[in-house]
Amino acid sequence: MISLLEKKLQDLPQRPGVYLYYNKDRKIIYVGKAKNLKNRVLSYFVPTYKGPKTEALVANIFDMETIVVRSELEAFLLESELIKRYKPKYNIDLKDDKSYAYIVIQDYTLEIEGVKYTLSRIYSTRTKKLKRATYYGPFPADGLTMKRALKALRRVFPYCEYYGSSLKQHVQRGRACLYHHIGLCPGTCLGVENFAKQQHNMKELRFFLEKGYTKTIEDLQLKMKQLSDSLQFEEALEIRKLLDKIFVLETTEILPEQYVQNPNLVEDLYLKRQQDLQELFGLDHVPDRIECYDISNIMGDWATGSMVVSEGGRLEKSQYRRFRIKYTKGISDFGMMTEIMKRRIKHDWKKPDIFLIDGGKGQVSVVLQSIKDTPFEVIPIVGIFKPNDFFMRKINDKWRVIKALKSNGGYQHLRELRDEAHRFAKGYHKVLRNRETTEGVKK
Numbered sequence: 001m002i003s004l005l006e007k008k009l010q011d012l013p014q015r016p017g018v019y020l021y022y023n024k025d026r027k028i029i030y031v032g033k034a035k036n037l038k039n040r041v042l043s044y045f046v047p048t049y050k051g052p053k054t055e056a057l058v059a060n061i062f063d064m065e066t067i068v069v070r071s072e073l074e075a076f077l078l079e080s081e082l083i084k085r086y087k088p089k090y091n092i093d094l095k096d097d098k099s100y101a102y103i104v105i106q107d108y109t110l111e112i113e114g115v116k117y118t119l120s121r122i123y124s125t126r127t128k129k130l131k132r133a134t135y136y137g138p139f140p141a142d143g144l145t146m147k148r149a150l151k152a153l154r155r156v157f158p159y160c161e162y163y164g165s166s167l168k169q170h171v172q173r174g175r176a177c178l179y180h181h182i183g184l185c186p187g188t189c190l191g192v193e194n195f196a197k198q199q200h201n202m203k204e205l206r207f208f209l210e211k212g213y214t215k216t217i218e219d220l221q222l223k224m225k226q227l228s229d230s231l232q233f234e235e236a237l238e239i240r241k242l243l244d245k246i247f248v249l250e251t252t253e254i255l256p257e258q259y260v261q262n263p264n265l266v267e268d269l270y271l272k273r274q275q276d277l278q279e280l281f282g283l284d285h286v287p288d289r290i291e292c293y294d295i296s297n298i299m300g301d302w303a304t305g306s307m308v309v310s311e312g313g314r315l316e317k318s319q320y321r322r323f324r325i326k327y328t329k330g331i332s333d334f335g336m337m338t339e340i341m342k343r344r345i346k347h348d349w350k351k352p353d354i355f356l357i358d359g360g361k362g363q364v365s366v367v368l369q370s371i372k373d374t375p376f377e378v379i380p381i382v383g384i385f386k387p388n389d390f391f392m393r394k395i396n397d398k399w400r401v402i403k404a405l406k407s408n409g410g411y412q413h414l415r416e417l418r419d420e421a422h423r424f425a426k427g428y429h430k431v432l433r434n435r436e437t438t439e440g441v442k443k
Helices: 003-010 037-043 052-059 072-086 089-094 143-156 164-173 192-229 233-252 256-261 265-281 333-344 361-370 409-442
Strands: 017-022 028-034 063-068 101-112 115-125 133-139 289-298 301-311 321-324 354-358 381-385 390-395 398-402
Touching (some): 028 037, 028 072, 028 089, 037 063, 101 143, 115 192, 133 192, 143 192, 265 390, 265 409, 321 333, 361 381, 361 390
Antiparallel strands (some): 017 063, 101 133, 390 398
């Protein structure tokens, strides 16, 4: 094994990403994705027989590069982009007919009460033999990753998962499905009057898959301006809402070509998050560590609290902590938050640069009181409150509401922290509830 390659193998990150293998002529011969780059790449070089084709691949590896990304989904998208761009020899040689998947949008006809309607459905497939279908891909991916990709798109462009006779039965019953109630279906199953909404969303989804983020956003922004200029403000507002969803998707999942242009993109984005927060809150330094707190309880029972942490702009799950409320009696979120903060500052954990609290003025006030006259009182306290996810701070005895653009990376990160704290607290609450319920049944 070549010493340069040995050095790179020693320094592999335990992060999701894409790896590229080169031959002695500096030509890319294989592209792969991994949830954990270190584990996946090292598996190629263990002294076990891996089959003739993989053995031939390993024998021709002269050098390698890795591109770190933020999620399995991004690795999945980037791998597909790089394979299509470079057509590596061993990606072609190693694949079989079932290795690659496609996202497909297929049109079909549905007849209801003598009237024929043309509708579309979206799903994943590993063949290209269907009629009236448009294919996107191929993606060398497992089924789970493909499902995650479709789930992310559905949050932006809601669509009905029922089709054919199944959809017809739902329409005849006129009963909304669960997905309609949570905003992931336009109500197609409620009646034919909503078929147009389904097709409109599928049209937007087709455009998005064909043109990508940038062209889709430019097109929607132009439509919004035209509607606003013609005083069609309600229609313009609907497009504004759609743009907000796309901005969230854009800051959550990065485009493959962005990684191609800048292999250090993830680190740059994490730093940008921190810089955005410094500017947003007027801090005198770039914040590194952020701690976020949330409470979970039902009528005061099984009350729990959570602390989730980010450092350097990324979640640090090994530093999460959970609290079972011990001393606060009754239903008092303020009392519970006070208890958590007083217990937290007794621990010799690294001090944060920001305390993020799920709540508004009341929650921030009790935290300020909890850390008063302690070394923690100099730490900025920021509340994030619904329905608009604005921020609340007290500066020089004056309360300030801080609003951020939804495309702001720092804003997105604090929302991510808040949601993570809520999930973590709720999960512990459920564990305690189930444990005590089970023990009660046993007794």
